Amino acid sequence: MTIVPLGDSAVLARVVAPPEEAARVLRSWIHALDAQRLPGVLDLVPSYATLAIFYDPAYVARERPGSPFETVRHWAEERIRAAVRSDAQEPRTFMIPVCYGGEFGPDLPELAQRAGLAEDEFTARHAGVDYEVRAVGFTPGFPYLAGLPPELGAPRRATPRVSVPAGSVAIGGAQSGIYSLTTPGGWNVIGRTPWRLFAPEAHPPALLRIGDRVRFQPMPAEAFASLEAGPLGRNPEPLA
Amino acid sequence: MNVLRVHHPGLLTTVQDLGRPFVRRYGVPTGGAMDKFALRVANLLVGNDEGAAGLECALLGPDISFAQDTWVAVTGALVPGAPRVRPKKIPAGEVLSIRSFLAGCRVYVAVAGGIMVPPVLGSGSTYTRGRFGGFKGRTLRARDELPLGPAMANVKDAEHWYIDEDFGPHYSGHADARFVPGPQWGSFGEHAQARFLNTTYRVSPQSDRMGVRLHGAAIERSDKTELTSEPVAEGAIQVPPDGQSIVLAADCQTIGGYPQVGHVITVDLPVIAQLRPGDTVRFRECTLDDAHGLLLRREAAFAKLRAGLATKTK
Numbered sequence: 112m113t114i115v116p117l118g119d120s121a122v123l124a125r126v127v128a129p130p131e132e133a134a135r136v137l138r139s140w141i142h143a144l145d146a147q148r149l150p151g152v153l154d155l156v157p158s159y160a161t162l163a164i165f166y167d168p169a170y171v172a173r174e175r176p177g178s179p180f181e182t183v184r185h186w187a188e189e190r191i192r193a194a195v196r197s198d199a200q201e202p203r204t205f206m207i208p209v210c211y212g213g214e215f216g217p218d219l220p221e222l223a224q225r226a227g228l229a230e231d232e233f234t235a236r237h238a239g240v241d242y243e244v245r246a247v248g249f250t251p252g253f254p255y256l257a258g259l260p261p262e263l264g265a266p267r268r269a270t271p272r273v274s275v276p277a278g279s280v281a282i283g284g285a286q287s288g289i290y291s292l293t294t295p296g297g298w299n300v301i302g303r304t305p306w307r308l309f310a311p312e313a314h315p316p317a318l319l320r321i322g323d324r325v326r327f328q329p330m331p332a333e334a335f336a337s338l339e340a341g342p343l344g345r346n347p348e349p350l351a
Numbered sequence: 352m353n354v355l356r357v358h359h360p361g362l363l364t365t366v367q368d369l370g371r372p373f374v375r376r377y378g379v380p381t382g383g384a385m386d387k388f389a390l391r392v393a394n395l396l397v398g399n400d401e402g403a404a405g406l407e408c409a410l411l412g413p414d415i416s417f418a419q420d421t422w423v424a425v426t427g428a429l430v431p432g433a434p435r436v437r438p439k440k441i442p443a444g445e446v447l448s449i450r451s452f453l454a455g456c457r458v459y460v461a462v463a464g465g466i467m468v469p470p471v472l473g474s475g476s477t478y479t480r481g482r483f484g485g486f487k488g489r490t491l492r493a494r495d496e497l498p499l500g501p502a503m504a505n506v507k508d509a510e511h512w513y514i515d516e517d518f519g520p521h522y523s524g525h526a527d528a529r530f531v532p533g534p535q536w537g538s539f540g541e542h543a544q545a546r547f548l549n550t551t552y553r554v555s556p557q558s559d560r561m562g563v564r565l566h567g568a569a570i571e572r573s574d575k576t577e578l579t580s581e582p583v584a585e586g587a588i589q590v591p592p593d594g595q596s597i598v599l600a601a602d603c604q605t606i607g608g609y610p611q612v613g614h615v616i617t618v619d620l621p622v623i624a625q626l627r628p629g630d631t632v633r634f635r636e637c638t639l640d641d642a643h644g645l646l647l648r649r650e651a652a653f654a655k656l657r658a659g660l661a662t663k664t665k
Contacts, residue, residue, distance in 0.1 A: 117584050119617050119646060154376055156582040157376070158579075169647055172643070247377065248605045250480065309377070311481065311484075316377050316379070
């Protein structure tokens, strides 16, 4: 486990573990670091096999003499050593409704053809596996999902779309993801969920975190408007 | 209650404070003023808490007026006619016109009492991509009316407040930015490193609050192993496939997969924030210890400024 500077106001710790265990390890580290916070540490941000610790160097230096980097590193190493894998709570599983294809999945025909599958078979395979959230970023609440059947993978679009509606379920490279905000985007859109992935007024504001399991539940397109908006509630403005 | 009226919004004016540093784990950028130094100074000059919400105005400033007589400080980019070192009392109804800048990219306007916006995720900063925070999650428009907080009692002394001319960076058409080389610096190889350090980069018009994009000699890593996405920090100098570096700014994504040269030091983020399209920048290496030393010296200077302003009562 190495800890290196990430500029003058953050450090980066790297997990040494197989990819399928990294999320659980990182969750246990976050649990241990949050349990005994060093004054001056602002946030902990995991992604795949790394964890960034953001700190305020002036604050840290006021509390303890010496290099703020060394103070943070020393504290993080001690806390990570004390981390117990079982402290990371059991992974949560979310069954996320999705309407595949049609107006909700403009890239589905192209991706199905690329994979040599009928659209029905493509979406059945997409919905037939459990995904694991490996990172949250790109936009608030956006989950990077590992576990996509390899034959369904497709490169990002050469020209990103100017606007991808929030809730869009997409494939980028070997990963799947769900757009959490309406933004420009280059992933291939195959469906849409009415669930909100991010709500700034909610606590916490993001639905998913690393280590969560996601399973997609196909729903008929006609039902979209009447489907629940999920644990974070309905978007106060129309998804557009 | 005092109100700020927008007559002309300028090009890109948003309400910003010092951001929301505690929610990056949810994918929410810290955000806040791109030039946090300038906002802090402006706030101190009108008796506010350093982190009070003010206006960030990029490239072309707004025309604004107030319902009551209001103390205002304008810092950051150089505005003709606006004093940078002391606050100014604007009579009720009079239009303060900020418009074009002589140098620098972003002006900060602090008003005594601060701008009152409902906090979102602990901050009054505007995140336009998410359409939340600040004033209705968007840039300001003509006819917007922003409620202002009550001025602090000590603002009666504001006419005596000022900062030294040389307190803080001076903004011109060129910046020398110091950076701490990152873990991937070695993977660029000596030639690319030398090219990076010897190039005068030009700021692209495609720059914004997510990142300052640079044109110049392309660089690439000699070791091209693919990288998975890792958490990124503001100030990171990213190199996408076209070899044209981007310095990540306040609203940048929280994770990214491009290789990084290193990080611009926090003390030099304001000079990056003040680069206009067409301005130039050169980079030079800085050690982590020196970066921290500069940062601590700056905080000591702010402490001294706060104490000094408190004594300037006549």
